[in-house]
Amino acid sequence: MVVFSKLQTVPYSCRDYAHPWTDSCTDAAAGIGFHSIQECLRIYITVYTLALMMRGRVPTKKQLRQTILGIIQSSAFLSCHAYSFMLTVCYIRRLTGNFNYLSVSFLPAFISSFISIMIERPSRRSLLCLYVTNVASETLFRMAARRDLVKPIPHGEVYIFMASMSALLYFYRSQSRSGNDSVYSLISFIVGPCEQKDYNASSQSGQVSGRAGGRPWLLLSLTQVLNESLRPVVEFLKSRGRHSSCPHPHSCLHYTLHSSAKQFAIGYGLQACLNLLLRFRKIAKNPTILGKMLFGKEAYGLGAFLGGFSGLFKLILCLLRRATGGDSPKHAIPAGLLAGTTFGFYPSPTVALYMMWKTLQVAYNAASARGYLPELPWATILLYCFSTAVLFHAAVLEPRSLRPSYWRFLLGISGGRCGETNKMAHAMLNLPGIPIV
Template sequence: MAQIYSKFPLPVTGTIKTTCIDYVHPWTDSCLQGISGLYLYAIFDSLRVYGTVYVLTLLMKGRIPTKDDLKKTVLGVLQSTAFLSGTGFGYSLFLCLLRKLLGNFNILSVSFLPAFLSSVFAILIERPSRRTLLCLYVSNVATETLWNMALSRNMVRNVKYGDTAIFAVGMALLLMYYKAGYHKETSAKTDPMFGVLRFVVGPYEEKDYSARSSQASSFYRQQAQDIPNVGSSRTRSGSWQGRSKNPVFHVISQALRVYKKIIYKIKCCDRHLACPHPFSCLYYTMQGVGKMFTIGLGIQVTLKLVLNLKRVMQSPRNLKTILFKKDTLNLAAFLGGFSGLFRAVLCILRRTTGKDSPSYAIPAGLIAGVAFTRYPDTTVALYVLWKVAQITYLMGINKGIVPRIPGFTEFLYCFSTAILFHAALLEPTNLRPSYWKFLHSISGGRIACMNREPLDVWGLGTTESLERVLKLTKTQAVLK
């Protein structure tokens, strides 16, 4: 039977005569105890997860929380905890229930259907405002899982720089929407993705940016008036003259003066009339590179220090080996390169054609996406892909091109979650390790304790796959 089923990528026929005691909860003979144990542990772990998330969100507001803030935070934690723990409860419940109704397990009822049904009830508990975010996340992971499943069956093969291509195409489309202002015509106008784009590529590229013309004209008026005074003797004299006797201060002040003069010269370089930004195109490009490179470097250094805090405390000498590595600059090179390339290509196109157009974001975004090779990440690439799909769908609804499908977000969430649970039970090596650790934690290790031997009949090497995952993720098949 194993040889027959292994020929198919997703066999849907054939049953196994095992019981839920042998497969679902081999640590207890009672379905009620198995379901209750999982539910109780899921509640405590969900409280830990969402308690941390909501408290951090509250602290990031940067102000003393009011009574309403605290009330919303507590209610939010309880509601999200009920949602997440309800998924675990429903999954275990439907596993046993379907076994009793059908009299056996099949390829769908061993994980896919119970996960789908439990997700249907659980997602309705969560706030509607959070459902889209949850859907994007699980769809992201499910897409990667499906690709890994196809890859393991030799149905596809990995493409070099495939994640970079996905990221570049997705960002090109998002940046075109950003420049054209399409997102303002849909419910995506408050989407945080466009806030990220505004921060990375600058606000001047957004359609109808209100302050761009006034800032540009005021600078050039100031430029025409103040050029004779820059670097004059009057600037170098006065209150600073007495302090310049200090050699160190004198060197620093001279260096700052030279720096300001160079920056001023760069700002005064040519700026095409079609460009919406103030100052010169050269300064605009350099500003994007410098700003995002600094931010990327700061993030990377901070993460390295936080993750290696114990080593640094044990011996400060480890600081050098932790920070002075090539990969420390990867995130900075990606962010700085992306912003700089995007701005530079746009300015070149505007100079060449003599006008600005939202369509210029396509070639600019594709070229800027090459910087992703410095910091490739499949999760980020797939997130951008799904974000493009979401916003394009909303635009299609707004323009009357596609109909609004009620409950589509909830259905996609349930379907994606079912795929992830199916992979976690039948072929966990195709699941993202971080998601396996999440399932292992939220179930108190029970997902690893479920007996995989009856599932080996489908020829997917399930038991061996579980052993490899446990070793890879350093998790154990032990109840917590």
């Protein structure tokens, strides 16, 4: 990298760097584009099908048509990204006659990102921007840490999550439903709708009863049997004390324990299903690991986090209402901070960074709506292009700083060509090989 500290050029051809497997720039771009189409279709067919199945009911013809069109459009977006990147690398090389530190990856990735994001649906651009910004910020931190510019903080992801959730929960309790962001659906699922501003118990009960009718009969029957067997305990918990400012219908004890138990069961079930799906081959070869997988210490991580977060958050809110004699959205700040400590049961830098960037987005939108900050209509697209350019630049020059899952994704989309370009870049820039591990 020292060679390119002042944008010093290197007179290498496109074949020497971009596509050592062929002499033709168009053949190289077309080959990567064709392979990426197959990989993109496989990815998006899986994603869209799972999203359709999670609705829990038979899809209509309109939903099927929208799903098919979504698969085609998203696949076109991602495959265009792979095709245009290779084409842009070669085009800039032909214009300038050489390569430099920016033209080996960053500038072509920025241009190809701008071209491809225009193909994707506008409703998905914000989600894509949030994802790549998440990964890019982690990559930049790793690059800075490798240069001793910053030092990792033990359990840093927990602190980030705590601060982000306290802010998001404050917005959740202080903003009306009309101003809700999509992330509030996730928050409502974890902590329940009672803590949301302008909560209406009667309308919410109607929505719940309406959803219950769409549940599978077996799940509904099991739920009814469980409710009948635990009815005496539940009635006892419901009859305990409740503060007048609390928005929930029954006692604070029932409100806290019921939510905690429910979220623990959901978290445990999700983690168990994921373990079974991801380790199906290992289980088939060695069935004895099934018991440890379902009942070992690691099996309860997600459940402990979701159950602990939901229960602790509600418990602190109820205690603060009793202590202050009333309710306030500001109670969500200390409650969110303390409840966020349960993230230690299931720590994830990805989730922590997602919440951090989502918090910044929500805060900026709130400030912009009140006139404190200007609206930036192109901010999402430009931030997506910049973040993707950072990731592609790191993939070529410093892949060890990338998240391993993203590196595997790039290898899959490019048919392994990304690894060959990486090796050629290190050779032409006189850099030591940095294979990812």
